[in-house]
Amino acid sequence: MNPSDPEVLAAEKKRGGGPVRRFRLTAAEARVDLGGRTLRTWAYGDDLPGKEVRVTAGDILDLTLANHLPVDTTLHSHGIRLRCDMDGVPDLTQAGIKPGAEFAYRFAVQHPGTYWLHSHSGMQLDRGLYAPLIVEDPKEPLTYDKEWVVVLDDWVDGVDGSTPDSVLTQLHHGKRPPMDMGTGGMSGHGGSAGHHAMARGPARAGSSGPSRVLRGSHSDLLSSMGGNVDFPYYLVNGRLPQAPTVFRAKPGDRIRLRIINAGADTAFRVALGGHEMTITHTDGYPVQPTTTDALLLGMAERYDVLVTAQDGVFPLVALAEGKKARALAVLRTAKSGALPEPSVQPDELQGRLVPARRLVPGDAVAYSDRKPDRQIRLRLTGNMKDFNWSFDHRPYSVEQRHPIRQDERVRLTIINATNMWHPIHLHGHTFAMTGLDAAGARKDTAIVLPHRKLVFDFYADNPGLWMLHCHNQYHSESGMMTTLGYHR
Numbered sequence: 001m002n003p004s005d006p007e008v009l010a011a012e013k014k015r016g017g018g019p020v021r022r023f024r025l026t027a028a029e030a031r032v033d034l035g036g037r038t039l040r041t042w043a044y045g046d047d048l049p050g051k052e053v054r055v056t057a058g059d060i061l062d063l064t065l066a067n068h069l070p071v072d073t074t075l076h077s078h079g080i081r082l083r084c085d086m087d088g089v090p091d092l093t094q095a096g097i098k099p100g101a102e103f104a105y106r107f108a109v110q111h112p113g114t115y116w117l118h119s120h121s122g123m124q125l126d127r128g129l130y131a132p133l134i135v136e137d138p139k140e141p142l143t144y145d146k147e148w149v150v151v152l153d154d155w156v157d158g159v160d161g162s163t164p165d166s167v168l169t170q171l172h173h174g175k176r177p178p179m180d181m182g183t184g185g186m187s188g189h190g191g192s193a194g195h196h197a198m199a200r201g202p203a204r205a206g207s208s209g210p211s212r213v214l215r216g217s218h219s220d221l222l223s224s225m226g227g228n229v230d231f232p233y234y235l236v237n238g239r240l241p242q243a244p245t246v247f248r249a250k251p252g253d254r255i256r257l258r259i260i261n262a263g264a265d266t267a268f269r270v271a272l273g274g275h276e277m278t279i280t281h282t283d284g285y286p287v288q289p290t291t292t293d294a295l296l297l298g299m300a301e302r303y304d305v306l307v308t309a310q311d312g313v314f315p316l317v318a319l320a321e322g323k324k325a326r327a328l329a330v331l332r333t334a335k336s337g338a339l340p341e342p343s344v345q346p347d348e349l350q351g352r353l354v355p356a357r358r359l360v361p362g363d364a365v366a367y368s369d370r371k372p373d374r375q376i377r378l379r380l381t382g383n384m385k386d387f388n389w390s391f392d393h394r395p396y397s398v399e400q401r402h403p404i405r406q407d408e409r410v411r412l413t414i415i416n417a418t419n420m421w422h423p424i425h426l427h428g429h430t431f432a433m434t435g436l437d438a439a440g441a442r443k444d445t446a447i448v449l450p451h452r453k454l455v456f457d458f459y460a461d462n463p464g465l466w467m468l469h470c471h472n473q474y475h476s477e478s479g480m481m482t483t484l485g486y487h488r
């Protein structure tokens, strides 16, 4: 089935149609101020993160992306179960948007939650090409006074000559990843170059900048290295710890935090000093409220939490797991009181931490115990030395398909045969974690630890071609991506 086939359109029709909400983003070169450090990068407008897109469940989102970059780009609405031809995967669901061209992403948004927008072309996500996408619930069951959208990121672009592409080249010992990007049939320029080479920006490739290869890293939480890249900076809402964003509220306010990990190679351990948090959602879907001191977010994961603000000035710290570095933001409810030091270490970081597999889904989104109709087993393969990350030893090719059929309940077992942890993301569906007695929390991105497995179920209710990939951008771009394809 192809991304614009009648089945895709039929599924879209069932989602209904409410008011059309129009937005316009421009991907362009930009100067961004991280707080005392100004850099050139690629971003959506002049903002980092890009300006929030906020709609209500039931709306039609009409989002035009104008490409002012020197290379092709696309936009992916991460976590949204949308029509396949609006999913923004170059050469799979659409042709890359050429420099100077634009593309209208128009689709029904059915489910509320915390999502995000990012480029799905080459290493562009690890520049500034990301923005929050918040879908409000017209029947919001939670009560809170304020909302704080918190976007975490690891940053290298434009620092001393580095770009994400040059860092990828370093990880490949100066060579280009040997990915077969297919025939490039959709983009029409043929040959094996494909969108990824185009999206990389040939003028800025090569191994410019100092070595960014991470060495001697270990995270107990992740049972492996924290990642592969030693980033010079870690950011909350585009700001360095020396000049953090300050969120103001009153003592006693209930605040909903929507936390998004927009990093490319960093898991963050997040805590708010002086507060416990109540987890209400992950990846946009409700869970049974669960109190915790800290959260662990792999790349592209989201958590919504509620806190009751204490009186004072409090650090929101995001530790870069296994990297001896951190990002910082500040909650202020008192008029006086100095900002926390950039090195502040709240006790909550070492407190309770609830892994996603222990969360219990909200009643309305819990899966039944129906047996799967189809089982797919995949292995994650590759190693740090060769940087040959892949599924089943086969680097990504745009023609690969793992067949599924509409209305099946599919069980995917992903065996991590590597020494590295990976955040695995499925497009177009929100799966249910398994492993507890009953089906677990609904998610679209989940961490799999080294030599462990990730097992999840999903209903094949959204026809088309859907990527399954590691959300470590340096891994996916090295080949750790594959595609599930509906067949008739």
Ligand SMILES: [Cu+2]
Pocket (backbone or CB within 6 Å): 389, 421, 422, 423, 470, 471, 472, 475, 476, 480
């Ligand atoms: Cu990975």
